[in-house]
Amino acid sequence: MNVVLWVIVGLLAAAFLFSGATKLLRSREQLIASGLGLYEGWPPPAIKALGVIEVLAAIGLILPAVTGIAPILVPLAATGLVLMMVGAMVVHARRGEFPYLALNLVLLILAAVVAWGRFGPYAF
Template identity: 60%
Template structure:
């Protein structure tokens, strides 16, 4: 199960690192035009904040356990992603972006499994 949790952490880290970098490097208008319609409901600063939090979470999913420095940060980072994905699901539901809700729920479930595993029976 430890390997499965590492794979989940790596998949989540890759997904959120990419998404966070995209949000930090692209202007909000370009994100809206490229299919992230939800961004029009938020200020440019808020979109950048979300991107920064996603990058911090991606780093927090891997580095603490890899370096064996405060590995409790791994499930805390995953818990932060669970909370962010709940907010994202609510935002997508309000905008009737049903395909985005599906992706969001998958990421939420993966993060929740990581929280359960690393806080529970498979902690470091």
């Protein structure tokens, strides 16, 4: 099971690193033009803040476990991502963007598995 958790952690970290980097490296107009109309009413600093949170969460999923320094941060980062995905699902549901809900739900479940595994039976 420990190997499975590592695979899930890697997938989550990659997904949020990519998503966060995209928000940090592109302007709001570029994000909207690429099909992310969700950000039409959002101020650019809020989008950048989400990007920073996602990148930090990706780092928090990997770095503490690899270095052995403060490994409690791994399940805390995963718990933060669960909360972030709940918020994302609320926003997408309010906007009627129902296809995004499936991806948010998958990421939420994966983050919940990591949080459960690292807080519980597969803690460091």
